[in-house]
Amino acid sequence: MSASWRIDLGAIFLYLALGSMFSAIPRYVTEQLGESKALAGFAVSVFFLAAVVARPLAGRFADRRGRRPMLVLLPFVIAAAFAGLHLAREVGPVLALRLVQGFAGGAFYVAAVTAETDLAPPDRRASAVARLSVAIYLGFAAGPLVGEWLTDRGSGWTWTVASLLAVVAGLLTTTVPETRPALTPAPVDATVVVPTGSQPPAVTTPTADGPAPFIYPAAVLPGITLLTLGVGYATITSLSALYARAIGLDSSEPLYLAFALSILVVRLVSGRVADTVGPVRVIFPGLASFVAGFACLSLLDVPAPAVVGVTLVGVGWALVFPATIAWLTGTVPLAHRGAALGTLVAFMDVGQGAGGYLVGAVADRQGFSWAYLVPALLAACGTVVMVAAVRRTSEPLGTGTAVP
Numbered sequence: 001m002s003a004s005w006r007i008d009l010g011a012i013f014l015y016l017a018l019g020s021m022f023s024a025i026p027r028y029v030t031e032q033l034g035e036s037k038a039l040a041g042f043a044v045s046v047f048f049l050a051a052v053v054a055r056p057l058a059g060r061f062a063d064r065r066g067r068r069p070m071l072v073l074l075p076f077v078i079a080a081a082f083a084g085l086h087l088a089r090e091v092g093p094v095l096a097l098r099l100v101q102g103f104a105g106g107a108f109y110v111a112a113v114t115a116e117t118d119l120a121p122p123d124r125r126a127s128a129v130a131r132l133s134v135a136i137y138l139g140f141a142a143g144p145l146v147g148e149w150l151t152d153r154g155s156g157w158t159w160t161v162a163s164l165l166a167v168v169a170g171l172l173t174t175t176v177p178e179t180r181p182a183l184t185p186a187p188v189d190a191t192v193v194v195p196t197g198s199q200p201p202a203v204t205t206p207t208a209d210g211p212a213p214f215i216y217p218a219a220v221l222p223g224i225t226l227l228t229l230g231v232g233y234a235t236i237t238s239l240s241a242l243y244a245r246a247i248g249l250d251s252s253e254p255l256y257l258a259f260a261l262s263i264l265v266v267r268l269v270s271g272r273v274a275d276t277v278g279p280v281r282v283i284f285p286g287l288a289s290f291v292a293g294f295a296c297l298s299l300l301d302v303p304a305p306a307v308v309g310v311t312l313v314g315v316g317w318a319l320v321f322p323a324t325i326a327w328l329t330g331t332v333p334l335a336h337r338g339a340a341l342g343t344l345v346a347f348m349d350v351g352q353g354a355g356g357y358l359v360g361a362v363a364d365r366q367g368f369s370w371a372y373l374v375p376a377l378l379a380a381c382g383t384v385v386m387v388a389a390v391r392r393t394s395e396p397l398g399t400g401t402a403v404p
Contacts, residue, residue: 003176003377004119008135010398015171017162019143024151024158051101051106052349058107059342068178070111070263074104075170078231082163114338118179126326181334200247216343221345221389228382230351232375235359245297258307262314286319287383331393
């Protein structure tokens with residue numbers, strides 16, 4: 001089994017464990033600790049708040065120290081945090097352990113996606129990112145079902161099984177070698193005349209000017225675009241149950257099923273398409289699909305168009321995310337690849353963290369027709385920002401190779 005597939009398989013186990021917390025933690029906080037639903041929701045979302053901080057730090061660490069230390073260590077840190085929940089009898093320790101899980105989980109993803117882009121040739125990077133995304137999505141999608149089933153049998157079972165799943169993930173990723181590219185010196189120009197008795201000046205490849213900043217500049221514009229899409233993604237995941245009943249559906253299952261299937265099916269092929277025709281040629285149709293989906297949800301708030309709308313949103317998300325990572329990877333120095341990807345994904349986390357609350361607040365005041373215009377307009381603005389980002393790089397349409 002290749003190193004890339006070991007990362008993917010490890011990600012499935014790790015994010016299956018993390019995904020189980022989406023259902024297990026709220027029930028534990030309310031049923032066992034007797035706390036409010038607000039605290040239960042915060043105990044879930046604090047994971048993503050920690051991930052926002054972790055992503056840029058992990059990117060800088062991956063560039064300086066390599067990807068392997070995080071791939072090897074962090075699954076076991078997460079396993080220990082799951083085991084610690086056995087001792088958490090108040091909400092404070094639960095929140096602290098969730099912060100650890102969020103920080104380690106966010107950092108692990110940066111290491112994993114950076115390693116995947118290292119291992120893949122330039123014309124297969126989008127495929128590698130899409131495959132990793134499918135692995136994580138499978139874990140997060142099935143995790144809540146696992147958590148629900150285990151919690152019915154006692155929270156202790158949930159913490160134990162989640163910890164074991166994280167250990168399995170760690171055992172898999174421990175076998176992955178370091179993937180950080182070696183920054184080799186550039187060849188010396190043979191036409192340069194060197195005085196007798198002198199050594200030619202040392203010439204190195206201009207890989208980067210010093211250490212990467214905490215917020216990587218080249219990732220800011222595409223990061224803003226993913227932030228706008230993250231708002232919409234969080235809206236679908238957090239508000240579809242309420243939206244379904246507002247438009248006359250008895251259950252939100254058709255909406256969630258259409259959203260999940262569209263992401264899964266399209267992501268299975270979107271990476272290969274982006275590698276074939278170039279990431280940018282995939283990003284902009286994806287953005288158009290995302291905007292059209294929310295316009296459909298806003299303007300045609302009846303069941304059949306709603307299913308079409310969430311499908312279009314899912315298609316757009318599945319197209320844009322892997323292609324954006326592949327495009328950015330091909331336009332930043334090798335020595336700053338981790339920092340760039342860490343910044344990019346952190347922006348997306350901000351959008352996902354704020355999206356449900358922002359759009360939900362509009363829905364409270366104006367209803368879903370107005371509320372779903374918000375992610376549509378934000379994604380349209382994100383499209384304009386992405387145009388500016390593409391124009392700033394010298395890799396306009398092709399698959400691109402990492403610049404020195």
